[in-house]
Amino acid sequence: MSTRKISLDITILAGAVSVFIGCTGPPNNQDERSDSRQSREVPILAKQLEEKAATSAARIPEDVRQTYAQGIETVRATGIEKSAKQVGDAAIDAELLGWDGKRVKLSELWQEGPIVLMWYRGGWCPYCNIQLRAMQQSMDKLEHAGARLVVLTPELPEKAKETAEANDLDIVALHDKDNTVAQKYGLVFKLPEAIIPAYRDRLKLPEYNGNDVMELPLAATYVIDKSGKIIYAFLDADYKKRAEPIDVIKAVEASAQE
Structure with a gap:
């Protein structure tokens, strides 16, 4: 042939x-x-979080693991996942200060295009740091889809700056002082009594947040469209679970097609 x-x-x-x-x-x-x-191409966040959880479980005593697990169920039992702002609800506007000293008004951002509104608990939280790095790696795709990432945290601006530097982030987190905005979204819960000593004494939560209130927000993620309506919501009482970047990007893309 x-x-x-x-x-x-x-x-x-x-x-x-x-x-x-x-x-x-x-x-x-x-x-x-x-x-x-x-x-x-987009980081598979769930896998990274599962690997971190497995590593932590291997070194933490069984009784401590059970205490934290019970804490998650205690928070879930409050119904916070259902009572917080949901898809279809109007977003709450606010003006916040970033660790770079600049003030940002949320409504001015979403009027220009959809925003991804994401809370992280603090730089002391390894799962938050993993999520922040994943979102940083997904930033180009998120912006290409037409959205802007807006990160809120109760930790003090100087702590948020340290978190950004430690994780090599370009993200400038906005300070949700005393969880004021998170409260309006229905995301704040009181830490269960059994785990307060660990958060207060070992994780130094008061030093990070600048107060002695033993409260945290869910690590929630919302997508808000140009009309100020929530079109995507990730709400989970388990701090080891976070919104997958690809799901967030798809929600933004779906918004652009409407």
């Missing part, structure tokens, strides 16, 4: 495979391939 005929046969076979895939695949298979590439 000549080299020319072999080349021709390969070309025909490749064309046949292409037609076969096109006929049997979904109507928007180009979009599916694009989503597949995006899924591979």
